[in-house]
Amino acid sequence: xRLAKLILAxxxxxxxxxxxxVDLPLPDxxxxxxxxxxxxxAISRLYRESDVIAIGVCLHRSDxxxxxxxxxxxxxxxxxxxxxxxxxxxxxxxxxxxxxxxxYMDEGEQGEKELLxxxxxxxxxxxxxxxxxxxxxxxxNDIERQRRIITVPAQSFYYGNLKELAxxxxxxxVGKVVSVSEPTMxxxxxxxxxxxxxxxxxxxxxxxxxxxxxFGNLRYGEKxxxxxxxxxxxxxxxxxxxxxxxxxxxxASYPKEGSSYIFFLIRSLxxxxxxxxxxxxxxxxxxxxxxxxxxxxxxxxxREINDLRRFSADLKxxxxxxxxx
Numbered sequence: 291x292r293l294a295k296l297i298l299a300x301x302x303x304x305x306x307x308x309x310x311x312v313d314l315p316l317p318d319x320x321x322x323x324x325x326x327x328x329x330x331x332a333i334s335r336l337y338r339e340s341d342v343i344a345i346g347v348c349l350h351r352s353d354x355x356x357x358x359x360x361x362x363x364x365x366x367x368x369x370x371x372x373x374x375x376x377x378x379x380x381x382x383x384x385x386x387x388x389x390x391x392x393x394y395m396d397e398g399e400q401g402e403k404e405l406l407x408x409x410x411x412x413x414x415x416x417x418x419x420x421x422x423x424x425x426x427x428x429x430x431n432d433i434e435r436q437r438r439i440i441t442v443p444a445q446s447f448y449y450g451n452l453k454e455l456a457x458x459x460x461x462x463x464v465g466k467v468v469s470v471s472e473p474t475m476x477x478x479x480x481x482x483x484x485x486x487x488x489x490x491x492x493x494x495x496x497x498x499x500x501x502x503x504x505f506g507n508l509r510y511g512e513k514x515x516x517x518x519x520x521x522x523x524x525x526x527x528x529x530x531x532x533x534x535x536x537x538x539x540x541x542a543s544y545p546k547e548g549s550s551y552i553f554f555l556i557r558s559l560x561x562x563x564x565x566x567x568x569x570x571x572x573x574x575x576x577x578x579x580x581x582x583x584x585x586x587x588x589x590x591x592x593r594e595i596n597d598l599r600r601f602s603a604d605l606k607x608x609x610x611x612x613x614x615x
Contacts, residue, residue, distance in 0.1 A: 329424045329432050337436055338560065339406055342371030342395040345426070348385035348409075349378070361385045363393065363409075369426075370433050371395075385409050392417045392429075440493075440517065441560035444482040446570040447529040448537065453608040454529050455591040458569055461506035461555040462605065464578060464598075465498040467545045468513065481559070494518040494544050501550060504605060516555065516566045518544055518574070526570050537572050537588050551575040552583070552601065 328334075337343065346363035360380040365373055383405050385391055391409035398404050416423040449455035456462060473492045480487050496516040500508050508514065528535040545551050553575050555566040568574020573591055577584040583601055585592035595601045 327425075327428055329428050330419060330422070333419060333424065333429060334432055334436065336394040336406055337370070337433055338562070339396065340371065340394045341397040341561070342373045342393075342403065343369040343433065344371070344373055344393050344395070345369070345390055345412055346379065346393050347390050348387050351385055351387050363391070366390065369430060379403050381405050381409075383409050392419075392426075437562075439477045439479045439488070440565065441558055441563060442478045442480050442491075442517070442519075443556065443559070443567055444480040444487075446519075446526045448526040448535040448570055449529050449573060450590050451608075452591045452595075452604055455554060455569065455573055456505065456605055456608050458529070458556070459505065459554045460557045461508050461553075461566065462504045463498075463500050463506070463508050463553050463555070464502040464504065464550060465500050465514075465553050466550045467547050468497040468499050470544060470547050471495040491519065496545060498553065504552075504602065505609060506555075514566055515564065516553065516568065518568055519571050526572065545575055545577075550578045552578055552598075 344365045345367040346365045348361055349364055350362040360382045361384065363379050363381055363385070365375055365377045365379065368375060379393075379395075381393070381395070381403065390412035392412050393409055394406040395403040396406050411418040412426070413423070415426050417426060417429065418424075447458065449458060471494055473494050475490055476493045478489055478491055478493075480489075494517075496518065498514055498516050500510055500512045500514070503509050526535045526537065527533065554569040554573060556569055558565040558567065572586070573589050576589065576592060578598060581598040583592065583596050583598060585595070592601075595604060
């Protein structure tokens with residue numbers, strides 16, 4: 291009898307241990323890094339400024355006595371940007387024929403490639419940057435990481451009239467909303483006074499088709515991606531006196547799929563991005579049904595505007611002056 295009780299107790303103990311083990315979270319192996327050290331910050335900054343990042347072999351060295359004679363490189367491997375392996379490029383830099391180099395390039399006004407730094411020597415799977423070996427794998431990982439980060443405006447301003455609002459925009463369009471994403475936590479980067487800040491914020495992404503380009507370069511039929519920052523995460527500064535602006539918006543509501551709006555947009559400061567942002571969370575879009583404009587009570591720039599034709603006339607006056615009206 292005593293033996294039976296002992297066996298039963300051992301079985302119960304084993305069952306408890308099994309349950310506890312099952313309930314314990316397993317280690318997240320997917321969260322482990324690659325083991326690569328991140329590259330120096332200076333290399334990360336070059337990514338933001340470049341159009342093409344590639345590894346190339348020097349075919350011909352420029353004559354040091356001829357300042358205008360470039361070196362000739364053949365692209366062996368493209369890490370980022372629009373370039374083809376095997377392409378030949380003439381670059382103004384000194385390099386040793388037969389040696390490999392990491393090349394950070396910008397596209398000039400005539401379409402020619404210009405180096406953003408001296409060619410960085412490549413030895414095996416590492417680049418020699420400022421006397422330090424940096425693995426090519428860590429540079430590729432950093433490129434991939436930065437691709438996922440959205441560069442957002444460092445500050446939003448609130449505009450008290452249409453002239454101020456329109457002057458702050460890169461594009462003003464009538465657009466139809468093709469799709470609206472769910473609010474999504476997004477890695478962001480903002481730059482102010484030469485310093486970058488990284489943070490995560492909830493954003494909504496719109497796909498918009500242009501129905502009428504009122505100001506800027508966008509034309510009928512073009513599609514673009516617009517980023518919205520929810521009201522709860524947004525703070526604005528009055529463009530008039532540069533003091534914090536208190537805005538009491540209605541419960542958060544975003545442009546609806548299938549509806550048309552007047553959008554006030556600014557382009558991303560990231561040259562690698564085609565994203566647009568509403569000029570601020572409160573004046574960035576105005577509902578349009580037919581020719582009737584429906585604006586929120588706090589949108590001071592639209593205080594007397596309720597018709598698209600009136601808006602178009604007022605916009606032209608605000609942008610170009612009375613003589614163009």
